[in-house]
Amino acid sequence: MEIFLQQCINGLTLGGLYALIALGYTMVYGIIQLINFAHGEFFAAGGYVGVILLAWMAAQGMTQSHPWLCMGLALLLTMIYCAMLAMAVERVAYKPLRHSSRLSVLLSALGMSIFLQNGLMLTQGVYDKAYPTEMVSGLVTFGGLQISIMQILILSTTAVLLVGLNALVFRTNVGKAMRATAQDKVMSALVGINSGRIIALTFAIGAGLAAAAGIMVGFNYGSVRYDMGFVPGIKAFAAAVLGGIGNITGAMVGGLIIGMVEVMAAAYIQGGTEYKDVFAFIILIAVLYFMPTGIMGENVDDTRV
Amino acid sequence: MNRNMWRVLMLALALCLAATGPALGAKLKIGSLSPLTGPYAADGNDIANGVRAAIAAIEKEGGIPGFDGIELMAEDSACDPKQAVAAANKLVSAKVAGVVGAYCSSATIPASEVLAEEDIPMLTPASTNEKVTERGLKYMFRVCGRDDDQSVAAVTFLTGHLKAKTLYVVDDKTTYSQGLADNVEKLAAAKGIKVIAHDHVNQGDKDFSAVLTKIKSANPDALYMSLQNSASGALMLIQARRMGITAAVIGQDAVYHPQLMEIAKEAAEGAYLTFGFIDENTEAYKKFASAYAAFGKPGAYSGYAYDSAYVLLSAIKAAKSTDPAKVKAEIMKMDIQGASKKIKFMANGDSGSNYIIRMVKGGQFVNFWDPATGKTY
């Protein structure tokens, strides 16, 4: 039982990170029906910029005196940085193709993904970059459960971000405009919504969340690396689809499910660690077979290739 | 390190541009194959830099008579059989005198077949899979050790020093890491150690919490960690220690990289690794260290790559020709102290292994235990 709970926490942490990345996929997909291949790169860039900022703060001696402030500040700045990066990518590589076939944009996104990944490699080097994990260390023991402070931090930050995003999308006018644009771009223009700006904002928010995930992955696992966006990118994409792509709550649920399945498969199925991705995908396929639009998917209209 | 890297890249680009410029005289061309991009780019660049360092060292010693200098074609094998073969073909077309590489055994094997068709000598600094030299290729040499020898060293250490009763094995499913882990599992079982389980993780995984939670509840005496990448090793160490796993951790040469301590910091302390014995007091090592200084800290394979290139170039120098048969004869004659080990090739192209146990202590790798003598250093 203890081990089970322990694994639950592991799954929750991982799932929360997937959910943060999946949100960017799902929001962008919802609004312009693009599978943003470059999204994983925003996550990786976030991890790097975070560690760079922390290095600078450490050199100023700030990390010793105000560790929590530094982490918060680094998180915030990194999110802003990645939002700017995403807006630039959107402007350069996606916006000119707004009226072209969706596969053209997909390919442009792929090109951007390769470009950004190698850009990171060239500027940051091929070696892993270590995170100052000593800033947050320690375990909390609940009964027999051991939870690291970092895990608690990740879970709470993720929760705050998710709640904040929900409030943004469902409560504010801008959020409503995002949903309106996703549903009908022409009509939203006819009521005075600048869809270009709303799309850019969507990219910015999605990338900001991915950046937050990047920084937390850095802290949790101790290092970042230029190609780290790829695998979580695929998983998060799967999570977004599992939840019903375009649906924000769906992405959160999908992320948590994928994270849980992975951890549980690795923990409780013989030979499960090597096949854990298989289980994740099998769950995905089974769900989609019975619910072809995902767990929370609305009926998307028949827009295809 | 960041800006250093940038400088290295600039230098590489400049070298490359220079290489494509008009040739002033007959230059001796050699090639290197290693993953310069992709997940193994770290080790791949170490290899390319090791070769560059060897060229610098040889040129400092007066170069090779009859040639106006040595030119390196550093090709990217990306650890992908397809690209490795393309790169090997490119080297063949460029008529290189010999090739140092590749890294991943799955790239080395098909690439070596291409080179073998044209009788181009190939010296691998890093592919430890037994098959590399066991296919009867005439011009295939291996400067690093072999997986089977490495597993022996690890198991000897388990029984001889750690006196472990139970063992947990984890690998990340590459040709190399799994082959090694399988050997360890087999040998350990034969030696009477109880292998609790042999789990696999995937390359590129960052989260090992699921498997580590299992390990924690199994509470083995030792954990054999066979991963392809030092950063993955560091991640596993951090997470294991954070969870409170106290088992002795034994890694292998792919985890052996200064990165391990950089990332894992104190979590790496006390970890054991099997690695070729490097005597840092030899003349050869000092020469290597000074030649490599321009490229930063040596990685795990920098020394082997340096030795491979050094052997190749000295053989060409001695043979006064690039004729493969003559070069091979010189290589076989060679019996020298290299930067990484004593080099003397056997008939099949292997040069023997000298694995010892090293340990992380105070953020440094130190020699710890010698399986041949069963003594701590």
Place this chain on the structure above:
Amino acid sequence: MSGPILELVNVTAHYGRIQALKGISLRAMPGEIVTIIGANGAGKSSTLMTICNVLRASSGDVRFEGRSVLPLSPDRLPPMGLCQVPEGRRIFPRLTVSENLDMGAFFRKDHEAIRRDKDMVYDLFPVLKERRRQPGGTLSGGEQQMLAIGRALMSRPKALLLDEPSLGLAPLIVKQIFAIIKRINEENRTTILLVEQNANLALQLATRGYVLETGKVVLEDDARALLGNPEIRKAYLGE
């Protein structure tokens, strides 16, 4: 204001290589109800889409309050007071009724006035108030039309373009909606440009009318005169 509030001068537009509008000229004076009638495919909806710049005019000019709006993107027009209720209503199906109305006032910042306007719309269409928490997509056709008009009103338009408000609705509901259109026109002096297939109803409501055929204006007259025109009666009023 003396000049026309909305004026089209010789506007042409294309869908790919197909010319949809072949030189449309029309005008609407402030406070007028102008109707455009014509058969399917005559270019009625294209005319409205061109006014709002969703369909780009190839030549000619569109002026709103004397200023050319062609260089502006569609989302700049509602703030100027030019608003369209497009064909098929185009409710945001997964936004609630209340959120749909909020979107109508998206560009406005005067929260207090927005709230009052919303109450005004709820007064106009009490059924929307009942259903304000319901997603727009679950409304019936008539309710959706009301919502669409209500959403447009939220932007306080000076000129309202209505595309086929009667489409697919029961006669009773059509009558209701037309009554409301008249009320909007009378209460706020909102200029209305009404595109309709139901020529009879439209001409009864309007002050003036234009008849479109294959992308051209073939007739322009007082609504009453058009209603009395035998050719029109034959072609569009089913006699």
Place this chain on the structure above:
Amino acid sequence: MTPVSRTDSARSWLMFGLGLCWLFVLLWPLLGIGADGVLSFAETFAVWGRIAAAALVCMVVWRLRRSGSLGFLDAPAGSLRDGMARVAAGVPRPVWLIALAALALSFPLYTERYAQDVAVLVLVYVCLGLGLNVVVGLCGLLDLGYIAFYGVGAYTYALLSIHYDLSFWLSLPIAACLAAVAGCIIGYPTLRMRGDYLAIVTLGFGEIVRILLNNWMSLTNGPNGLLGIKSPGIYLPSLADGFSFEHLYMRKLEYLYYVILVLAVFTVIAVRRLNFSRIGRAWEAIREDETAAEVMGVNTFLLKLLAYASGAAFGGLAGVFFAARMRFVSPESFSFMESVMVLAMVVLGGMGSIPGIILGALALIALPEAFRGFELYRMLAFGGAMTVMMLIRPAGLIPAKRMGKRGEEAE
């Protein structure tokens, strides 16, 4: 070009300036803050300055074009292009084909190994691209796991060759059939799904196949791969003693080049015939509007399955050749990235267009090779080139004539 207003010009310069500032902000944290926390600007300015200078040149040219100042260049350039088009159109089709065939056949005679090797790879990817084109280009089903069939083909031949010593030529149809069966297995559960749900499920299947290959030790030898696959063999008449046939393994690259050339030509012809057959038209109907096609009596279920199966079969053929050429297979060759690259060829070349896809394969295989000179910048240049190509030609290098309006969102 119509003269543009001053405000438009000022606006675009403003945007240009803003873009450069934006770029600087993006570059500086990556280049200007060292690992030790030391700030520097020199490197950022160096890199940024170069990019800014290049962008400035592009911008000036673009503005001049917009304002019509370069009109004097357009006229001759246009007439040159028209002239070339006229000459090209003047040459009859057979002449083109013969010239192309002669070029392809004589290729190994005047090239070195490296060029031949790249050519062989290009041809393998031509087969793959055309196979995927059946699924994506003709039938409109976005498949992100196509490489799985390539893997099935490769492993089929590898196992048959190693364990049963079956010849290359016999393995071709067997592998094609097996791949087609795999196509049906993967296709069946996905038939109900549409659009991007299909994409992720095919991606999932592709990954499952790769993970299976990587883990099924007893069959595939896992990550170690399979070694000792035989090259294609042929029987050559030999006059040494009397008249007999001599069995020869074609290990030389030239021979392999011809083998894959034959396979590629076969694929081109087969896909072309499929394209213009009843089935091809039905596929296109499904692509343009599935519901309408169904209403018109097209059996969408069967036809979609058939698209999967036939697409997969071509992938299987390519896989057999790949295994024979490498004489070694390992799961690394069948990763998700490969699927994406094949898809990229199809889209880049122009969906549904055979010459387009050939060009796409050429571009995506040859470019990284051509960029080898850039060393570490190689993949950076490649990624950038991919985006730029898409921006310049969104419908692909050679768009198909019969593509409908699908996907060009009516806005």
